[in-house]
Amino acid sequence: MDTTQRALAVGVGAALLQALMLIAFAWPAANIAPRDxxxxxxxxxxxxxxxxxxxxxxxxxxxxxxxxxxxxxxxxxxxxxxxxxxxxxxxxxxxxxxxxxxxxxxxxxxxxxxxxxxxxxxxxxVVAADSDDPRGTAFGAMVLPLALSGIAAGVLLGLLIPTIGGKALGLATFGVVGGLLSMEVIQGWMSLVPGPYLVLAAVAGLVSFAVSGAVVGLSAAIGRAGIGIAALTMLLVGNPFSAATSAPELLPKPWGAIGQLLPPGAAASLLRSVAFFDGAGASGPLAVLVIWAVAALTLLGVGALRTRPANEPATAAPIPVTTG
Missing domain, CATH: 3.40.190 (D-Maltodextrin-Binding Protein; domain 2)
Structure with missing residues (x-):
């Protein structure tokens, strides 16, 4: 394929991706209605x-x-x-x-x-939204940055860190530091959500780990294609169907339920439960995030097994001994 053909292919592919993103984000918003x-x-x-x-x-x-x-x-x-x-x-x-x-x-x-x-x-x-965000606009807006930053961290770790141990360390560091900093911004500076800071930071950290872990884990297990698969899943399915600004039951079926099985949707539900409802209804979304985190570590283990033969030093061939 020459340069002209490659340029045309990239342009068409980007246009198709643009159309897919418009459908993913605009279609759910255009079909908001109660369903059960x-x-x-x-x-x-x-x-x-x-x-x-x-x-x-x-x-x-x-x-x-x-x-x-x-x-x-x-x-x-x-x-x-x-x-x-x-x-x-x-x-x-x-x-x-x-x-x-x-x-x-x-x-x-x-x-x-x-x-x-x-x-x-x-x-x-009965249970009012935060007085600084009565319409929940800012709450819904904070879920997308959590997911996007997780995707970015996963891409960087997948491409720049060669060892499985280094990837795992980077994921853990991002989860802890990202959770603490994000809640310092959201709760400490903007005052958007009430609730215990450390618990909310732990939730944000778990979300960060789950999203970035999916990207890093798939890239370690199946190669660079895993980065695209995980990133597009989180971006084109996880975010528009997270129901962060509405409710899962307002989205077209079965996408509202599917969105709750992905980290962005589980994150929105878990943050609401912890911040406003004293943890009521938290077990389901917490389980989803834990499963994604465990799956990420499992995929890293698969990646370690996949790359081990290539990283093992070759055994030196024996030198024949000749006798005169």
Missing amino acids: LPIAVTGPQADLVVGQLAERSPGAFDVSRPADEAAARAAIEDRDVYGAIVTGDGPPRVLIASAASPAVAQQLTQIGQQLSGGPAARVDD
């Missing part, structure tokens, strides 16, 4: 409200029926549901958790207005 979204409905008129929801938006909500308002609040605080509609005397009231998803909280508020028949339904924010 967990909410609660309670009170004497619960049956009527459930029927109205099913008629207006079939398949949009997965409705549970707690015994009373206190149980509905507990379900919100435990991250079992995103919000609740409480019926009784007068128009229905809405319980939301803007910390869990400002997008869902806004939708539930609108539903409450429709059910009440008035311009403003009574809304109670």
Whole structure:
């Protein structure tokens, strides 16, 4: 392939990648809608409200029926549901958790207005977002840098550090230092999330290790192609389907669920649980991140076995002894 053909191929490939990125990032945002979204409905008129929801938006909500308002609040605080509609005397009231998803909280508020028949339904924010970031915009924006920096670190370690031990040391260093520094910026300087600093830093460090480890591990196990596979997976699938600015149940199926199985989506869910819900609902995303971290170390082990024969010194051939 001459220079002209190579230039044309690179240009076409870059254009295809651009189109793929537009689809990956714009398509989920253009199709935000509730899909089996967990909410609660309670009170004497619960049956009527459930029927109205099913008629207006079939398949949009997965409705549970707690015994009373206190149980509905507990379900919100435990991250079992995103919000609740409480019926009784007068128009229905809405319980939301803007910390869990400002997008869902806004939708539930609108539903409450429709059910009440008035311009403003009574809304109670049970678990509120941080006052410095009431719409969750900055929270959603911080997930992408965590993933991108992890990809960059993985690429650098994969290309510049030749030994498996050096790669592992670089990953550990990036995880510890990156977690501490990122939370110092996010929590200490910008005050975007509440919660215990060291725990949040550990979460950020685990995310950094998982993302960069996927890149480094695959490159060690299968070569440079692994860098592209891991990086594109995190960038084109992990980030747009992380639901950091919405909720997994608002994304097209099955991509919302798939996004939670990748580090960016698990990171967003785990950070929300630790920062706003005292760890409620943290076990699932924590397990995902731990599995990715263990997989990274396993791939590094595979890479060590793969490169060992090439790194072993050749045995000197015996010198024949001649006798005169």
